[in-house]
Amino acid sequence: MALKTAEKYLESLRKLDLKVWMFGEKVQNIVDHPVIRPSINSVAKTYELAQNDAHSSLMTVASSLSGERINRFTHLHQSAGDLVNKVKMQRLMGQKTATCFQRCVGMDAINALDSVTYEMDLKLGTKYHANFRSFLRYIQDNDLVVDGAMTDPKGDRSLRPSQQPDPDMYLRIVSQNSDGIVVRGAKAHQTGAINSHEICIMPTVAMTEADKDYAVSFAIPSDSSGITYIYGRQSCDTRKLEGSSIDVGNALYGGQEALVVFDDVFVPRDRVFMCREFQFSGALVERFAGYHRQSYGGCKVGVGDVLIGAAAQMAEYNGAAGASHVKDKIIEMIHLNETLYSCGIACSCQGHRTPSGTYLIDMLLANVCKQNVTRYPYEIARLAEDIAGGLMVTMPSEKDFRHPEIGPYIEKYLKGVAGVPTEHRMRMLRLVENITLGCAAVGYRTESMHGAGSPQAQRIMIARQANLEHKKKLARIISGIDREE
Amino acid sequence: MKITAIYCGGCNPEIDREALVKQIVKRLGKPVYPFSPGTDPDLSLFINGCPRQCVNPRTAEGWSGKAIVVAGLSIDAWEVSQEELVDTLLRKINEIEEKFIPIN
Ligand SMILES: Cc1cc2nc3c(=O)[nH]c(=O)nc-3n(C[C@H](O)[C@H](O)[C@H](O)COP(=O)(O)OP(=O)(O)OC[C@H]3O[C@@H](n4cnc5c(N)ncnc54)[C@H](O)[C@@H]3O)c2cc1C
Numbered sequence: 001m002a003l004k005t006a007e008k009y010l011e012s013l014r015k016l017d018l019k020v021w022m023f024g025e026k027v028q029n030i031v032d033h034p035v036i037r038p039s040i041n042s043v044a045k046t047y048e049l050a051q052n053d054a055h056s057s058l059m060t061v062a063s064s065l066s067g068e069r070i071n072r073f074t075h076l077h078q079s080a081g082d083l084v085n086k087v088k089m090q091r092l093m094g095q096k097t098a099t100c101f102q103r104c105v106g107m108d109a110i111n112a113l114d115s116v117t118y119e120m121d122l123k124l125g126t127k128y129h130a131n132f133r134s135f136l137r138y139i140q141d142n143d144l145v146v147d148g149a150m151t152d153p154k155g156d157r158s159l160r161p162s163q164q165p166d167p168d169m170y171l172r173i174v175s176q177n178s179d180g181i182v183v184r185g186a187k188a189h190q191t192g193a194i195n196s197h198e199i200c201i202m203p204t205v206a207m208t209e210a211d212k213d214y215a216v217s218f219a220i221p222s223d224s225s226g227i228t229y230i231y232g233r234q235s236c237d238t239r240k241l242e243g244s245s246i247d248v249g250n251a252l253y254g255g256q257e258a259l260v261v262f263d264d265v266f267v268p269r270d271r272v273f274m275c276r277e278f279q280f281s282g283a284l285v286e287r288f289a290g291y292h293r294q295s296y297g298g299c300k301v302g303v304g305d306v307l308i309g310a311a312a313q314m315a316e317y318n319g320a321a322g323a324s325h326v327k328d329k330i331i332e333m334i335h336l337n338e339t340l341y342s343c344g345i346a347c348s349c350q351g352h353r354t355p356s357g358t359y360l361i362d363m364l365l366a367n368v369c370k371q372n373v374t375r376y377p378y379e380i381a382r383l384a385e386d387i388a389g390g391l392m393v394t395m396p397s398e399k400d401f402r403h404p405e406i407g408p409y410i411e412k413y414l415k416g417v418a419g420v421p422t423e424h425r426m427r428m429l430r431l432v433e434n435i436t437l438g439c440a441a442v443g444y445r446t447e448s449m450h451g452a453g454s455p456q457a458q459r460i461m462i463a464r465q466a467n468l469e470h471k472k473k474l475a476r477i478i479s480g481i482d483r484e485e
Numbered sequence: 486m487k488i489t490a491i492y493c494g495g496c497n498p499e500i501d502r503e504a505l506v507k508q509i510v511k512r513l514g515k516p517v518y519p520f521s522p523g524t525d526p527d528l529s530l531f532i533n534g535c536p537r538q539c540v541n542p543r544t545a546e547g548w549s550g551k552a553i554v555v556a557g558l559s560i561d562a563w564e565v566s567q568e569e570l571v572d573t574l575l576r577k578i579n580e581i582e583e584k585f586i587p588i589n
Contacts, residue, residue: 001501352537352556352562353538353540362535470501
């Protein structure tokens with residue numbers, strides 16, 4: 001059986017020899033570190049729900065490679081239905097964790113690499129697809145987590161990789177022999193990297209011939225020699241060190257990002273999926289970004305469900321639920337959230353088969369999906385803050401609340417409607433704070449803006465994908481300028 | 486070799502499907518018949534306006550012979566540019582025609 005339990009996943013992380021730094025210190029035990037553990041719990045949830053009868057039909061699927069039941073996060077989409085189920089699974093995961101659960105980037109990377117390596121081999125006579133498929137078979141058989149690592153630090157944004165004053169601003173091949181390649185550089189913002197068994201590298205931009213040393217893709221174990229992880233700070237992260245369950249807002253789950261440095265790391269030949277084939281770097285970037293832009297039509301919607309629920313609950317706790325403007329604001333939040341979901345589902349339904357057999361989303365609709373994601377979560381968050389009230393940012397700490405001397409003041413003065421304990425009101429306010437301004441805002445807000453590419457990247461794709469000439473022709477026919485042929 | 490064209494509904498095309506078939510007819514110098522049950526073609530061209538492939542050999546009924554699927558700017562799932570579309574389709578048709586052995 002290919003499926004791991006959540007416990008086995010935690011065990012497998014303990015066996016990794018990762019070099020992780022946080023707050024200027026080397027982390028000895030990542031699994032039990034209070035700042036890291038919530039992010040591990042989020043990934044563990046992908047294992048737990050796969051074993052849960054009430055969710056396994058969505059979370060698992062028959063592998064197209066082995067026929068075995070596998071976690072959907074390791075699957076190659078074989079139909080438009082698979083693409084739809086991917087989005088549904090992501091919404092479910094967002095609902096269950098209220099944060100980024102980190103396993104999507106790897107899923108999107110493997111799906112992009114499958115079709116691109118297949119097409120590259122047929123066009124250029126290379127032999128990467130077999131390497132990729134045997135890597136993926138290993139991932140599926142062992143139910144592993146893959147970090148999809150695309151974004152380079154990029155230095156001066158106006159310069160191409162080969163023009164940068166420091167050549168390491170984009171990850172590159174520094175040497176090569178018959179056994180493999182040696183790479184140097186870094187990948188920034190890496191979601192769930194420290195919770196991953198494997199790290200799968202892709203180029204950030206379409207490369208030209210001058211940049212061909214940067215046109216590189218491969219996968220290696222996350223604890224390979226020469227890799228260093230520097231943990232990313234999140235807003236309010238040190239609250240996790242205080243031992244409070246209220247002040248963190250979401251005590252169980254969290255997201256994670258890291259700066260990952262590759263200091264002359266050796267990659268064996270059979271793990272290389274692209275080595276200077278700059279002609280295919282653009283297709284890889286585009287397809288990965290397309291899948292990831294689809295992903296946000298699921299994961300952010302699930303987190304949005306929790307935030308809408310928290311806002312509606314707060315309205316009740318405050319005694320404002322009956323006000324017509326509050327009801328209307330909640331309707332608006334639902335409308336925005338379901339619009340995002342509609343985009344995620346639509347680009348999946350309109351997906352199509354690629355030559356390797358793996359299905360690709362509709363690119364135009366996936367870019368429209370993500371463009372909306374760069375806006376609507378911000379508006380949903382604004383409305384949630386409106387409904388919650390100012391206390392979400394001025395409330396005293398849990399330690400004060402528990403204190404025998406001042407606690408009773410808080411109990412008395414922070415009460416809302418009768419019948420609802422003050423503690424419930426405080427917990428709900430902290431959850432809204434967590435998603436809109438705290439740790440989970442990293443995923444719900446800024447990742448909605450920049451993850452899978454900043455807004456302008458989608459607008460470029462929308463301009464390219466939309467057939468404006470067809471629309472102009474339609475107008476000429478209807479207005480009587482042209483005749484219908 | 487008898488060739489037919491099976492069109493998708495054309496709701497949101499990124500290519501001009503009819504113009505494409507007209508150009509193929511012109512360059513081939515022989516007709517491409519519209520599909521109807523009983524046409525019994527040797528080659529069926531599935532002409533879709535976008536990559537979605539709403540008409541394809543897996544979903545269409547009553548088609549026969551060999552199949553080529555045009556779906557927006559792709560032929561048999563391989564992406565092609567607007568400029569290459571007609572030539573690539575023509576080349577595929579010619580490849581099939583070269584190997585074609587008439588039954589009678
Ligand atoms: C929470 C989070 C999680 C993420 N997870 C991952 C992950 O797991 N894996 C991964 O690979 N990446 C990940 N990313 C990275 C994400 O893809 C990038 O943030 C995104 O591509 C934007 O890059 P950047 O952050 O360097 O911003 P920049 O590229 O610096 O963009 C900042 C602004 O400058 C503009 N700009 C940049 N370059 C140009 C130019 N040449 N010309 C004109 N305008 C320009 C942009 O449009 C934007 O408005 C994550 C990001 C976030 C925030």
